[in-house]
Structure formats: structure tokens, C-alpha cells
Amino acid sequence: MRKKQSAEKVAKRPDKSTSVKLDTGPLATSIGFALRMASFATTQRFHEAMRAFDLRPAQFGTLVLIAANPGVRQRDLSEALRIEKANFAGLLDNLERRNLVERRSEPEDRRRYAIHLTRDGQGLLRRACRAHDRMEAGFQKLLxxxxxxQFLANLARITVE
Amino acid sequence: MRKKQSAEKVAKRPDKSTSVKLDTGPLATSIGFALRMASFATTQRFHEAMRAFDLRPAQFGTLVLIAANPGVRQRDLSEALRIEKANFAGLLDNLERRNLVERRSEPEDRRRYAIHLTRDGQGLLRRACRAHDRMEAGFQKLLxxxxxxQFLANLARITVE
DNA sequence: TATTGTTATACTCTATAACTATA
DNA sequence: TATAGTTATAGAGTATAACAATA
Structure with missing residues (x-):
């Protein structure tokens, strides 16, 4: 993607249609900006890795959390993933229509649903996790x-409350 | 906002309306997921810090890059910030309507604009940067x-190309 | 009265294609 | 032909309020 600085830009004219490296000023030491850029980069990779499974980050996270916490309540899922409950309802609807998850009503509190993976959901998640692990291994190789x-611990420190 | 664990939840029934800590399974070691959560957290803080200036992350980043690179081309700005040029036009329109930035036509290539901060833009950015620096100091204290x-260097390694 | 989950809505963000004017 | 910038549009993501059912 990146063309090296042509040595013969001499007479002609720079005609720099190539990308220009900007001074990032105070953003160079901004943790918030660096997180934003890094998260953008990994999200791009995530979409590539998960294209075959048609899973976006929030959907994949949902499936993983259900697998690790069978019968979890909808509200606890949405809180753990920082998704508003209003938006989470539609997300779960989508996964349920695709027969990946199942809402089971709880007799002892009929407001609540216990969320479970279906067999299909378990199968898809297993394959998606392999792609996810390969992607993560690629990230680790960059460090x-x-x-x-230590990097994960520092990210967790930033992720307060 | 957060209710402390009532000491007399004794006999009645747990009735755990408090948040439940979920097992995050393979997400516990996921760099992508950790970045997503950390970026979400810092973005929340950013919005609080910048409410008084009505600047969102992309807008603040734009002003900072213009200040550090006066006369920069619109295309180089949008590339540096990873914003599609189509979306960046509207962002700049907004900043220009607020009299914070100025597009100056370049005689030597009349397709291009050279972007500059106005006096107002410089003033607002100066104050916004102070709030930004305070916010960043808060992040650093979490590490x-x-x-x-080292943390910033690792984030830069993840942010490839 | 408070909580779980739903619906509706609005606003932002992101991605794509088609267009203009220039080169 | 290719590039800088614009417009239009559609799809996600995010935030808020109001509601029904239940506790």
C-alpha cells in the first residue's frame, strides 16, 4: 500500500498523490486516541475473520457469554457487553431467528428469560471461536x-466500572 | 447510581437485582474484545470531558491535526483519521459552519482545499486540549x-497500516 | 413501586456508489 | 484516465422514553 519516497522526485514536480504522514500533535500521546485507532484496526480484522459466520462483534460476544454462562439472564448479558437492553432485544431476536440461541421462560420469575445456545449455536460458535483464536494469535504476534x-491487564485497568 | 450490597439481604431471598459477574470465557484473553471495552470506556469519558465544547472524537481529532499541520489537504486528514472522504466532507462542513475551520482553495491544484483553523477554532481547541489533557492524565493514573x-507503543503495534 | 423485557424513535457512524471539476 | 471533493443512501450502532407484564 505504501510507496517509498521516489528518489527522482527531483525536477518534475512532487505530485504527491501518495499518502502524507501527518504530525499528530498531542494525539501522539493520547491513550484515548490510540485506543480508538487500535480498536478500529482490530474490528476491521474481526469483520474479515467472521465474514463466513455472519457474526458481528456484539453477536459473537453474546454467543461466547451464553456458552460460558448457560441460562444467563438477558439483562446480565446486555450489561456485561455494555449494550442497552432496548438494543439488545433486537440483537437476541436476530440470533433466535437464526436458531442460534433460545429464550426459556423462568417459572420463578416470569419477567425473566434464561438464555441458552441451541445445538446450531454451539456448532457455529465452535467454528467461529477457531477463527477468532487465529485472529487473536495474529494480534499477539504484533506485540x-x-x-x-500485561497489555490485557492494562486494558482492563482502563475499562473501569 | 450503584447500590451497595445490602447487609440485610439475609433471610428474605437473594433477589439479586444487583449486577451479576459473568464468566467471559475466551473473551478473557481476547485483545480485540479488551480493546473494544477499553475504547468504549474512554469514549464515554471523552464525551463527558468535551460536552462543554460540543466536540465529538472525530471532530476533536480533526481540529488537532489541522493545528499541527496547517494547510493540510482534506484527503490526508480523512486518511489519518480513518474516516471515509464521503463522511469527512460533512464533518468539515459542520466545523466550517461553526467558524472553527476554513477551506482555502489552492491555485496550483484547484481540486484541492488547504484546511486551516480560524481564530475561533484555535481558541476553542486550546480550551478543549486542556480538558483533553486532564482526561488523559486520569487515564494514565489508571496504569x-x-x-x-510502553502501553502506547503496544497500541501502535496493533494499529497496523 | 421497581424490574425485565419490548417497541418506537432519533441521531450518529460507517460504507458504497455516482457524480463534478479538475488534472 | 485518475484524483479531490461532494451528494445521496443504506446499514449499523447508540441513546432515550414509554409501555406491558410481573414482582
Missing amino acids: PARATK | PARATK
Whole structure:
């Protein structure tokens, strides 16, 4: 993608249709901006990796959390994923229409649903997780050796409440 | 906002209307997911810090890059910020209507605009940067002492191309 | 009265294609 | 032909309020 600075830009004219490296000023030391850019990059990779499964980040996260917490309540899922309950209803509708998850009513509190994966959901998630793990291995290779654990811990510190 | 665990939840029934900590399964070691959550958290803080200036992340980033690169071309700005040029036109329109930036036509290539901050834009940015710096100092305090530089370097490694 | 989940709505963000004017 | 910038549009993501059913 990146063309090296032509050595013979001499006489003609620069005609720099190539990308220009900008001074990022105070953004160069901005944790918020760096997180934004890094998250954008990994999200792009996520979409590539999950294209075959038609799963977006929030959908994949939902399936993973259900698998790890069978029977979890809808409200706890949406809170853990930082998704408004109003928006989460539609997300779950979509996964249920695709026969990946199942809402089971709870007799002891009939306002609540216990959410479970279907067999199809388990199967799709298993394959999606393999793609996810390959993607994550690629991210780890971008970091210094044995730096991942500390990096994840620092991200968790930033992710307060 | 957060209710402390009532000490007399004793006999009655748990009635856990408080939030439940879920097992995050393979997301616990997912760099992509951790970045997503951390970026979400810092973006929330950004909106609080910038409410007084009515600047969203992309708008603030735009002003900062213009200040650091006066006369920059619109295309280079949108590329640096990873914003589609089609969407960036409207963003700049908004900043121009608010008299914060100015598009100057370039005689040597009349397709291009050279983007500059107005006096108002410089003034607003100066104040916004102070709020931004305070916010960033808050983020740094969440990290171990002297860990910021390495953390930023690792974020930059993830942000490829 | 408070909580779980739903519906409706609006606003922002992102992505794509088609267009103009220039080169 | 290719590039800079614009317009239009559609799809996601996000936020808020109001509601029904239940506790």
C-alpha cells in the first residue's frame, strides 16, 4: 500500500498523490486516541475473520457469554457487553431467528428469560471461536514476546466500572 | 447510581437485582474484545470531558491535526483519521459552519482545499486540549507508574497500516 | 413501586456508489 | 484516465422514553 519516497522526485514536480504522514500533535500521546485507532484496526480484522459466520462483534460476544454462562439472564448479558437492553432485544431476536440461541421462560420469575445456545449455536460458535483464536494469535504476534498478559491487564485497568 | 450490597439481604431471598459477574470465557484473553471495552470506556469519558465544547472524537481529532499541520489537504486528514472522504466532507462542513475551520482553495491544484483553523477554532481547541489533557492524565493514573509509554507503543503495534 | 423485557424513535457512524471539476 | 471533493443512501450502532407484564 505504501510507496517509498521516489528518489527522482527531483525536477518534475512532487505530485504527491501518495499518502502524507501527518504530525499528530498531542494525539501522539493520547491513550484515548490510540485506543480508538487500535480498536478500529482490530474490528476491521474481526469483520474479515467472521465474514463466513455472519457474526458481528456484539453477536459473537453474546454467543461466547451464553456458552460460558448457560441460562444467563438477558439483562446480565446486555450489561456485561455494555449494550442497552432496548438494543439488545433486537440483537437476541436476530440470533433466535437464526436458531442460534433460545429464550426459556423462568417459572420463578416470569419477567425473566434464561438464555441458552441451541445445538446450531454451539456448532457455529465452535467454528467461529477457531477463527477468532487465529485472529487473536495474529494480534499477539504484533506485540513483544510475553507482553500480552500485561497489555490485557492494562486494558482492563482502563475499562473501569 | 450503584447500590451497595445490602447487609440485610439475609433471610428474605437473594433477589439479586444487583449486577451479576459473568464468566467471559475466551473473551478473557481476547485483545480485540479488551480493546473494544477499553475504547468504549474512554469514549464515554471523552464525551463527558468535551460536552462543554460540543466536540465529538472525530471532530476533536480533526481540529488537532489541522493545528499541527496547517494547510493540510482534506484527503490526508480523512486518511489519518480513518474516516471515509464521503463522511469527512460533512464533518468539515459542520466545523466550517461553526467558524472553527476554513477551506482555502489552492491555485496550483484547484481540486484541492488547504484546511486551516480560524481564530475561533484555535481558541476553542486550546480550551478543549486542556480538558483533553486532564482526561488523559486520569487515564494514565489508571496504569502502573511509567507504563504509559510502553502501553502506547503496544497500541501502535496493533494499529497496523 | 421497581424490574425485565419490548417497541418506537432519533441521531450518529460507517460504507458504497455516482457524480463534478479538475488534472 | 485518475484524483479531490461532494451528494445521496443504506446499514449499523447508540441513546432515550414509554409501555406491558410481573414482582
